[in-house]
Amino acid sequence: MDMEFSPEDLAFQQEVRQFIADNYPAELRGKQDEGEELSKEDFLAWHKILHKKGWIAPAWPVEYGGTGWTPTQRFIWSEETARADCIRLMPFGLAMVGPVIYTFGTPEQKAYFLPRILSGEDWWCQGYSEPGSGSDLASLRTTAVSDGDDYIVNGQKTWTTLAQHADWGFFLVRTDKDAKQQEGISFLLIDMKSPGITVRPIITLGGEHEVNEVWLEDVRVPKSQRVYEENKGWTCAKFLLAHERTGIAGVAASKRGIEKVKAIARTELDGDKPLLANPFFKRKVAELEVDLTALEFTELRSLAGANAGKGPGPESSLLKIKGSEIQQRLTELTLEAVGHYGAPYFRGFGEGDNEHPIGPDYAHRAAPTYFNMRKTTIYGGSNEIQRNIIAKMVLGL
Amino acid sequence: MDFTYTETQDMIRDTLARFLADTYDFETRQKFINGDTGRDPAIWTALAQELGMLGAAFAEEHGGLGGGALENAIVMEELGKVIGIEPYLPTVVIAGGALKAVGGAQADAIIPEIIAGNAIIAFAYAEPQGRYDLANLKTNAKKDGAGYVLNGHKSVVYAAPWATHLLVTARTGGGQRDTDGVSLFLIDAKLPGIVRRDYPTVDGSRASEVYFENVAVPGDALLGSEGAALPLIEQIVDEATVATCAEATGVMQKLHEGTLEYTQQRKQFGVPIAKFQVLQHRMVDMFMEVEQARSMTIMGTLKLGLPANERMAAVSAAKAKVGRGANFVGQNAIQTHGGIGITQELAIGHYFKRATMIEGQFGSVDHHMDRYERIVLAD
Ligand SMILES: Cc1cc2nc3c(=O)[nH]c(=O)nc-3n(C[C@H](O)[C@H](O)[C@H](O)COP(=O)(O)OP(=O)(O)OC[C@H]3O[C@@H](n4cnc5c(N)ncnc54)[C@H](O)[C@@H]3O)c2cc1C
Ligand SMILES: Cc1cc2nc3c(=O)[nH]c(=O)nc-3n(C[C@H](O)[C@H](O)[C@H](O)COP(=O)(O)OP(=O)(O)OC[C@H]3O[C@@H](n4cnc5c(N)ncnc54)[C@H](O)[C@@H]3O)c2cc1C
Numbered sequence: 124m125d126m127e128f129s130p131e132d133l134a135f136q137q138e139v140r141q142f143i144a145d146n147y148p149a150e151l152r153g154k155q156d157e158g159e160e161l162s163k164e165d166f167l168a169w170h171k172i173l174h175k176k177g178w179i180a181p182a183w184p185v186e187y188g189g190t191g192w193t194p195t196q197r198f199i200w201s202e203e204t205a206r207a208d209c210i211r212l213m214p215f216g217l218a219m220v221g222p223v224i225y226t227f228g229t230p231e232q233k234a235y236f237l238p239r240i241l242s243g244e245d246w247w248c249q250g251y252s253e254p255g256s257g258s259d260l261a262s263l264r265t266t267a268v269s270d271g272d273d274y275i276v277n278g279q280k281t282w283t284t285l286a287q288h289a290d291w292g293f294f295l296v297r298t299d300k301d302a303k304q305q306e307g308i309s310f311l312l313i314d315m316k317s318p319g320i321t322v323r324p325i326i327t328l329g330g331e332h333e334v335n336e337v338w339l340e341d342v343r344v345p346k347s348q349r350v351y352e353e354n355k356g357w358t359c360a361k362f363l364l365a366h367e368r369t370g371i372a373g374v375a376a377s378k379r380g381i382e383k384v385k386a387i388a389r390t391e392l393d394g395d396k397p398l399l400a401n402p403f404f405k406r407k408v409a410e411l412e413v414d415l416t417a418l419e420f421t422e423l424r425s426l427a428g429a430n431a432g433k434g435p436g437p438e439s440s441l442l443k444i445k446g447s448e449i450q451q452r453l454t455e456l457t458l459e460a461v462g463h464y465g466a467p468y469f470r471g472f473g474e475g476d477n478e479h480p481i482g483p484d485y486a487h488r489a490a491p492t493y494f495n496m497r498k499t500t501i502y503g504g505s506n507e508i509q510r511n512i513i514a515k516m517v518l519g520l
Numbered sequence: 521m522d523f524t525y526t527e528t529q530d531m532i533r534d535t536l537a538r539f540l541a542d543t544y545d546f547e548t549r550q551k552f553i554n555g556d557t558g559r560d561p562a563i564w565t566a567l568a569q570e571l572g573m574l575g576a577a578f579a580e581e582h583g584g585l586g587g588g589a590l591e592n593a594i595v596m597e598e599l600g601k602v603i604g605i606e607p608y609l610p611t612v613v614i615a616g617g618a619l620k621a622v623g624g625a626q627a628d629a630i631i632p633e634i635i636a637g638n639a640i641i642a643f644a645y646a647e648p649q650g651r652y653d654l655a656n657l658k659t660n661a662k663k664d665g666a667g668y669v670l671n672g673h674k675s676v677v678y679a680a681p682w683a684t685h686l687l688v689t690a691r692t693g694g695g696q697r698d699t700d701g702v703s704l705f706l707i708d709a710k711l712p713g714i715v716r717r718d719y720p721t722v723d724g725s726r727a728s729e730v731y732f733e734n735v736a737v738p739g740d741a742l743l744g745s746e747g748a749a750l751p752l753i754e755q756i757v758d759e760a761t762v763a764t765c766a767e768a769t770g771v772m773q774k775l776h777e778g779t780l781e782y783t784q785q786r787k788q789f790g791v792p793i794a795k796f797q798v799l800q801h802r803m804v805d806m807f808m809e810v811e812q813a814r815s816m817t818i819m820g821t822l823k824l825g826l827p828a829n830e831r832m833a834a835v836s837a838a839k840a841k842v843g844r845g846a847n848f849v850g851q852n853a854i855q856t857h858g859g860i861g862i863t864q865e866l867a868i869g870h871y872f873k874r875a876t877m878i879e880g881q882f883g884s885v886d887h888h889m890d891r892y893e894r895i896v897l898a899d
Contacts, residue, residue: 187824255787256788257858258788259788281859284858325865326865327862327864328873329867330864367893392649393652394656395697398651403890421709457877458880459880459886462880463651463675463676464723465877466676466678466721466877467719467720467721467722467727467729468720468721468722469719470720477543481717481719481729488871491722493876494722494869494872497851497854497862498859498862501855501862502859506855507799510798
C-alpha cells in the first residue's frame with residue numbers, strides 16, 4: 124500500500140496544469156470571480172475546449188470517446204481542475220445519460236447521441252422527479268401509452284435542473300400501470316422541442332433560475348428513443364443513481380472551497396487581527412479540513428476498489444452524505460466570515476449595468492450560496508434516503 | 521416568581537396578532553417588499569395610530585402605555601411570526617431605548633413622534649472593519665463651535681432608506697478601538713452631506729451604506745455625555761439583542777409549525793412523511809430548540825435591568841443559545857421539506873432566510889460565547 128504518485132503520474136499532473144493554464148478562458152474566469160450567473164454559452168465554452176483536446180469524458184470507455192486514463196490520472200484531473208477553479212461540467216449528458224446509453228443503448232442510439240454529448244451539441248436534463256414522487260421515485264405517474272411506433276407521454280416532472288437550456292431530456296415514465304411499481308417504468312430520451320412540452324421556471328432561495336417544472340401533454344416519442352427494454356427502465360435509473368452519487372462527494376471542489384474560506388478569513392478583521400487568527404473560527408476551519416481528509420481517503424479507497432474493477436456500490440451513499448455536509452458547512456463558514464456584508468442582496472449584473480456589489484467582492488454571494496447549497500442534502504436522493512440505503516444495503520438491517 | 525403576562529400585555533399580543541393576521545399574510549408581504557420602497561407605510565401608521573402599538577414600551581408621560589422590555593419582546597415575537605420588516609427594532613427598541621435612558625428635552629421631543637408613527641430611526645453603528653465590536657469606530661465627530669462635523673462610513677444600516685432620523689455612533693476622541701471617546705448622536709437623516717447607497721437585504725428588508733461627508737451636526741444631537749457613550753450603547757444593543765431573540769422565537773415557532781404541518785400532508789412511500797421516526801425525532805429536537813429560545817428570551821429580558829456584567833452575561837447566553845437554535849431549526853425545516861423548501865414560492869424559505877440573518881445580528885454564536893466566557897469564567 125502506498126499513496127505516492129508515480130513519475131508518470133507526476134508528469135501527467137504537470138501536463139494537465141499547463142494545459143489548464145494555457146487554455147482556460149479568461150473571460151469565464153472573470154465572470155466567476157465576479158460571481159456572475161453563467162449563461163449556457165459560458166458553461167459550454169470550457170466543455171468545447173476539452174472536447175477539442177479529447178479530454179471531455181475521462182470516465183468513459185475509450186471506444187466511446189474516453190481518455191483511457193487510469194483512475195489515478197482521473198483523480199489528478201479532478202484535483203487539478205478544482206485547484207484551478209474550473210467550472211463544473213454539466214453532469215446530465217457526460218456523467219448520467221451518456222453512461223446509460225453506452226451501457227444499455229442500441230447501436231443507433233450510441234452512434235447518434237454519444238458524439239453529440241461529447242461535443243456539447245446537445246444539452247441534457249434529467250426528468251425523474253414529479254410533484255408526488257421525490258424520495259419515492261418509483262411511485263412516478265407520468266405515463267407513456269403505446270401508439271404504433273410511438274409512445275404518447277403525459278404527466279408533470281419537477282425540479283428539472285437547467286431544463287430551460289436543454290435540447291434533450293431523459294425521462295422515467297410509466298409504461299405498465301398494473302405491474303409492481305418498479306417493474307412498469309421505462310427510460311425515454313425526449314427531444315425537448317417536441318410539441319406538448321412546456322418548461323416553467325422555479326426560482327430558488329438565492330434568486331436563481333436553476334430548476335423548472337416540465338409539463339408533458341400528448342408528447343409523441345418514437346419507441347426508438349427508449350433505452351433498454353420496455354418496463355426495465357428502473358435498471359437504467361438505478362445504474363445512473365449510483366453514478367450520480369459518486370460525483371457528488373466533491374472532494375476537490377471542497378478543497379478549493381476551504382482555500383477560499385481561508386483567504387476570506389485572512390482578509391476579514393476581528394479586532395486588530397485577521398479572523399483566521401480567532402481561535403474559534405480557526406478551529407472550525409481545521410475541523411472541516413480534518414473531515415474533508417476523512418472523506419478524501421474514503422473516496423480514494425473506493426477509487427482503489429474501482430482500480431481493482433469493482434463498480435460503485437451502496438457505500439457511495441457515504442460519500443454523498445459526508446460530501447454534501449461538508450459543502451454546506453463551507454458555505455456556512457463563508458457567510459459567518461463576511462459578517463455584516465452577508466446581508467446586502469445583490470440582484471446581479473444587469474445588461475449594461477456596471478454597478479458594483481456592496482462590500483468586499485467575496486461577500487455578495489455568501490448568503491445566496493448558503494441558501495442555495497441546502498439543496499445538496501436534498502437532491503440526488505436526500506441524505507435521509509442515503510442513510511436508509513446504508514442501513515439496508517450495507518448494514519443489512 | 522411569576523412568569524404570567526399582565527392583562528395589558530396579553531391584550532397587546534392579541535391585538536397585534538389579529539392585526540398582523542389581517543394585514544401581513546405572506547403574499548401581501550411579498551408584494552410590498554418587492555415594490556419600489558420595500559414597505560407599506562400604511563402598516564406603520566396603523567400600528568401607531570390605530571393600535572397604539574408604538575407606545576407600548578414608553579412611559580405614560582410621553583403618551584405611551586407604560587411598558588418596557590417585555591412589551592418590546594411581545595411585539596418583536598409577533599413580528600417574527602410574520603417575518604415582519606417593520607422598523608420597530610431600530611426605532612422603538614434601540615432609539616427609543618437610548619432616548620428613555622438619557623431623558624430630558626431630547627426624549628420629550630422625539631418619543632411622542634415615535635409613538636405617533638412620524639419618526640423612523642435607523643441605527644448606524646457597524647463599520648466595514650469593525651465586525652461586532654461596538655467601539656471599533658473610524659467614523660468621527662469633530663467639535664466645531666457649538667456643534668460637530670461628522671465624517672465616516674456605516675455598513676448595512678437596516679431601515680436607513682425609510683428613516684427620518686439616524687442614530688449614529690462616532691468617535692469624538694481616542695483611538696480606533698478605545699472604549700473611551702465614543703459618542704452617540706441622533707440626527708436628521710436629511711442633513712446635507714449624508715450620502716446613502718440603498719439596497720434590499722437577503723432577508724426581505726432594505727438597508728444602506730451610509731456615508732457622512734463633513735456633515736454639520738447641531739450640538740443638541742448628542743445623546744448622553746460626549747466621549748462616554750459606550751456603556752449606553754452597550755446597554756441599548758443588549759436590549760436590541762434580546763428583542764432580536766424574541767423575534768427569533770417567533771420565526772422559529774413558525775418554521776417548526778410549518779414543518780409539522782407539511783410533514784403530515786406530504787406523502788411518500790404511501791404514508792405521511794411525519795410517520796418516519798427519524799423525521800419525528802428531528803421535529804422533536806426543533807420543538808425543544810423553540811421552547812429553549814422562548815425560555816432564554818424571557819431570561820434575557822428579565823435580566824436587562826441588572827448591573828452591566830450580569831446583564832451582558834445573560835444577554836450573551838440568550839443570543840448564543842438562540843443563534844444556535846435558529847440555525848438548527850432553519851436548516852432542518854428546509855431539509856424536512858425537501859425540494860419545495862428551497863423555492864421562493866413558499867413562506868418557509870423566507871423564514872429560513874430571516875432565521876439565518878438573525879444568527880449573525882448583534883454578534884455570532886462565537887462572539888457571544890466569547891463574551892460570556894470573558895465575564896463568567898474570568899478568574
Ligand atoms: C436544486 C435541486 C435540483 C434538482 N434537480 C433534479 C433534476 O434535475 N432532475 C430530477 O429528476 N430531480 C431533481 N431534483 C429532485 C430531487 O431529486 C428531489 O428533491 C429529492 O429526491 C427529494 O424529493 P422531494 O423534494 O419530493 O422531497 P420528499 O421526498 O417529499 O422528502 C421530504 C423529506 O422527507 C424525507 N423522507 C422522505 N422519505 C423518507 C424516508 N423513507 N425516511 C426518512 N425520511 C424520508 C426526505 O429525506 C426529506 O427530508 C432536484 C432537487 C433540487 C432541490
Ligand atoms: C440505569 C437505569 C435505570 C432504570 N430505571 C428504571 C426505572 O426506574 N423504571 C423503569 O420502568 N425502567 C427503568 N429502566 C429501564 C429503562 O426504562 C429501559 O432501559 C429503557 O426503556 C430501554 O429499554 P431496554 O434497555 O430494554 O432497551 P431496548 O428497548 O432494547 O432498546 C435498545 C435501544 O433501542 C432504542 N429503541 C427501542 N425502541 C425504539 C423505538 N421504538 N424507536 C427508536 N429507538 C428505539 C433504545 O433507545 C435503545 O437505544 C432503567 C434503565 C437503566 C439503564
